[in-house]
Amino acid sequence: MIKRLHLHFPFRALWPTCLLVLSLFVVLPAHAQLLTGGNSAVGLWPSLQVDNEADQVEDPGPFFSAPYGKDHFFGNWWGAQPWLLSHGIHILADVHEELAGNFRGGRRKGVDNAGQVGVELDVDWGKLTNADIMKGFWTHMMVVNGHGRNLSTDYIGDSLGGVQQIYGARGNVVAHLVYLYGEHAFLHNHVDISAGWIPVGSFFAASPLFCMYMNVAMCGNPAPTKYTEGARDWPSGNLGFVARVMPTKQTYIMAGLFAVSPHAYNGGISGWAWAQDGLGKFSSPVEIGWLPSFGRNHLVGHYKAGFGYDNSKYKNLLNDVNGNAWVQTGAQPQYEAGRASAWFMADQMLMRNGDGPTNGLIALAGWMWSDGKTTAMSHHVWAGMTETGAAWGRPNDSVGAMFQWMTMSRASVLQQEAALAAGVPFPDNQWGKVWGIQTHENIYEVFYNAHVANGMSLQPDFQYINRPGGSTVFHDAAVMALQFNVVM
Numbered sequence: 001m002i003k004r005l006h007l008h009f010p011f012r013a014l015w016p017t018c019l020l021v022l023s024l025f026v027v028l029p030a031h032a033q034l035l036t037g038g039n040s041a042v043g044l045w046p047s048l049q050v051d052n053e054a055d056q057v058e059d060p061g062p063f064f065s066a067p068y069g070k071d072h073f074f075g076n077w078w079g080a081q082p083w084l085l086s087h088g089i090h091i092l093a094d095v096h097e098e099l100a101g102n103f104r105g106g107r108r109k110g111v112d113n114a115g116q117v118g119v120e121l122d123v124d125w126g127k128l129t130n131a132d133i134m135k136g137f138w139t140h141m142m143v144v145n146g147h148g149r150n151l152s153t154d155y156i157g158d159s160l161g162g163v164q165q166i167y168g169a170r171g172n173v174v175a176h177l178v179y180l181y182g183e184h185a186f187l188h189n190h191v192d193i194s195a196g197w198i199p200v201g202s203f204f205a206a207s208p209l210f211c212m213y214m215n216v217a218m219c220g221n222p223a224p225t226k227y228t229e230g231a232r233d234w235p236s237g238n239l240g241f242v243a244r245v246m247p248t249k250q251t252y253i254m255a256g257l258f259a260v261s262p263h264a265y266n267g268g269i270s271g272w273a274w275a276q277d278g279l280g281k282f283s284s285p286v287e288i289g290w291l292p293s294f295g296r297n298h299l300v301g302h303y304k305a306g307f308g309y310d311n312s313k314y315k316n317l318l319n320d321v322n323g324n325a326w327v328q329t330g331a332q333p334q335y336e337a338g339r340a341s342a343w344f345m346a347d348q349m350l351m352r353n354g355d356g357p358t359n360g361l362i363a364l365a366g367w368m369w370s371d372g373k374t375t376a377m378s379h380h381v382w383a384g385m386t387e388t389g390a391a392w393g394r395p396n397d398s399v400g401a402m403f404q405w406m407t408m409s410r411a412s413v414l415q416q417e418a419a420l421a422a423g424v425p426f427p428d429n430q431w432g433k434v435w436g437i438q439t440h441e442n443i444y445e446v447f448y449n450a451h452v453a454n455g456m457s458l459q460p461d462f463q464y465i466n467r468p469g470g471s472t473v474f475h476d477a478a479v480m481a482l483q484f485n486v487v488m
Contacts (some may be wrong), residue, residue, distance in 0.1 A: 013023050022423040073455035073486050092119045093488040098148075098164045098214065098481060100461075106156035106468055106477035114148030114164045142178040144235055156477045158468035159432030160377070160406055161443045163479045165211060165219035177271035177288075178235040195241035197267065197274060200258050201226040202231030203242050204306055205343045206287040208357075209364055212386055213402050214461045214483055215445055220307045222450030223406060224370040224377035227340045227430040229260050230283030230310030236266040238283070239274055250293070283313035297321045300357060301348040308341040314374035317411040317429075318418070325418035327427060336373050343368040345426075353390035360399075361387040372409025376429035376438070377409045396451040404443040408470055413437060436471030 003178035072092065074278045076082055082321040084091060097115035126135035152162040181196025186432065196204075211219040214389075220226065228231035238257030247253075261267070262278040287306035316334040320326035326333045345366030352360040372378035384402035388393065389395055416437045419426050428436035442465070449459040461481040466476045 007224065020140065025358075025465050037314065073453060073488055075454065077123070080393060086127075088124030090120075090122040090124075090386070092120050094120070095484075095488065096166050097484045098166050099484075100151045100163050101478055102151060102155040102477055102482035104476070104478040106158070106465075106474050108155055110151070110155040112151040112154055112164075114146075114150060114151040114166050116144045116146045116166050118142060118144040138183045139181070140183060141180045144178055145174055146235075147177065151479065152468075153432065156291045156465065156468050156479075157395065157435050157443070157474045158465060158477070159434075160217065160223070160438075160441050160470050161404065161465060161468075162216040163214065163463050163465070163481060165214050165216045165229040173270045175270070176235060177267065179239070180236050190244075190246045192244045193241065194244075196239075197271075198240055198242065198256075198286065199234045199236040199237045200231045200240070200256065200259070200283065203254065203347065204231070204287050204308065205368065207302065207345065207348070207364070209347055209362065209386060212398065212400055212447070212449065213384070213445055213464060214447060214459070214481060215402070215404065217380070217404055217406065217443065218382060218402065222343070222345075222366065222368050222382065223370060223380050224375055224430075225308065225343070227377070228310070228312075228339065228375060229262060230258065230281075230312065230339065231285065231308055232261075232266055235271070238266060239279070239283075252289045252291070252292045253287070254289070256284065258283045258285075260310055262312070263269045281310065283308060283310040285309075297352040299349040299352060299360070301346065302323060303346045305344045306342065308338045311337070312339065314338050314339055316373055317376065317409065318373075318415045325415065325422075327415055327419045327424060328422045336371075339374050341368070341370040349467055351387075353388050354395055356388075358386070359388045359390070362387070373411050376412040376431065377406055378407055378409035378412075379405075381405045396449070398446075398449045400447050400449075402443075404445075406443075406470070408438040409439040413439060434471075435469050436473035438470030439441050440467065441470045442466040449483075457483075457485050459483040459485075 016431045029277075031437050032449055061210040072081065095115070095117055097113060099111065099113045101111040121140075123139050124476060125137045125139065131365045132161065146166070150162060151164060152158040156163070156475070159427070177197065179197055179199055181194050181198050183192065183194040185192045205225065210221070213219060221233040225231040225324060230238075232238065238258040238261065240256055242254060242256040244252055244254040259279045260283050261276055263276055265271075267273050268276065285306060285308035287304055289302065289304045290392045292301050292303075294301070313335045316336050318325055319334045320329050320331035321334050322329070339394040341364065345364070347362055347364035349360045349362050354360070363385055366381070372380060382402060382404045386398055386400035389397035389399070409453050416426050416434065428434060444464040445461065447459050451457045459482070461483060463481070465477045465479070
């Protein structure tokens with residue numbers, strides 16, 4: 001664990017590093033990466049890459065490989081990497097650190113660091129074995145080691161919109177398994193089947209743009225569904241399979257079936273215990289997508305809509321078996337059969353600055369809903385912009401801004417009002433500790449991501465949180481952060 005620091009003005013600890021950022025991105029050259037501006041590409045599923053770049057559907061190879069390709073801080077590993085790639089073996093290790101300081105509002109001022117080391121292995125078995133029967137078959141594996149502290153819960157009093165994307169769900173283990181699955185493409189990648197240990201929320205309602213932002217309510221996969229048992233996101237997985245069909249280069253339909261874990265940690269605290277007890281129910285998400293490309297500059301867009309249903313039974317947040325508030329009566333809660341969710345999200349490039357899939361000015365927005373009878377957060381709305389830096393002579397840098405609005409369900413609010421009236425503690429929910437009656441939370445974020453060397457980026461980030469934790473107990477909080485990422 002990283003020792004917590006108690007400083008009167010915690011942002012002072014960030015200024016020396018910020019000055020280092022400025023000097024590095026002026027002096028050092030930057031090198032192109034597959035996702036220009038992205039800073040957490042380790043663990044971006046190859047299927048997700050295909051879903052987000054339709055022009056390459058006839059040649060899936062570049063998207064089945066590790067997302068950063070051959071762009072590593074240590075170059076070609078003294079000649080080893082070209083040999084590995086020629087044999088279909090794609091390996092990378094990634095170090096990711098996020099130093100964040102709360103310098104205004106919240107519970108108190110302070111600084112925390114959270115980070116992880118991740119190792120990804122993608123194998124093209126057709127190339128490795130040179131066997132026709134294995135052509136188009138890949139396996140993907142990712143393990144991580146997490147460390148550090150959570151600024152949002154330590155200092156801000158916010159369990160809804162964590163300001164650090166790299167925190168939680170990894171367990172106190174050396175190697176937490178994120179995913180391990182096989183993937184096979186058919187008919188020039190127009191049909192794709194994946195099966196194994198898969199994070200649901202990183203195939204469905206996902207975008208590589210989300211982790212350009214540091215706030216975890218957005219990164220990877222938006223809330224609320226990624227906090228529910230049947231649709232958990234990275235680094236939690238579920239046993240299941242995903243089938244994607246692309247009838248044209250610009251459209252797809254994707255569906256999955258996953259075993260639902262009733263435990264706090266899917267696969268146990270390490271992620272390796274797949275045969276947990278209670279795996280008798282299933283979640284079944286479906287998503288359709290349109291991936292247009294407009295004009296001679298190929299202004300790409302991604303428009304997605306989806307629906308998910310989990311046939312498990314979950315505790316009603318408010319009612320007991322007699323229709324009264326169970327926090328007051330102490331009776332057994334009423335159980336609801338099934339939980340539904342839905343989402344719509346879109347991003348559209350408005351101006352192109354280069355050849356890559358994110359090289360330009362991009363607008364993005366979305367909405368997600370989950371059944372409020374059993375999920376404390378019911379709605380999440382977001383809107384933002386990103387742009388890469390060709391206009392200011394830094395073609396591999398990016399800048400972005402995002403607004404998020406998260407609202408809690410009516411049943412959750414009534415539960416907390418009943419608890420307050422009865423003089424009992426607020427029950428925890430899927431997000432963690434509840435400090436007061438939760439209604440909604442607003443998050444504003446701006447960042448600048450600087451690629452300072454081959455495979456390395458530094459990102460100063462500012463976040464302003466209005467109503468941390470969704471209540472009025474803490475009016476607001478302002479956070480300065482610095483994110484460091486290097487692909488070894």
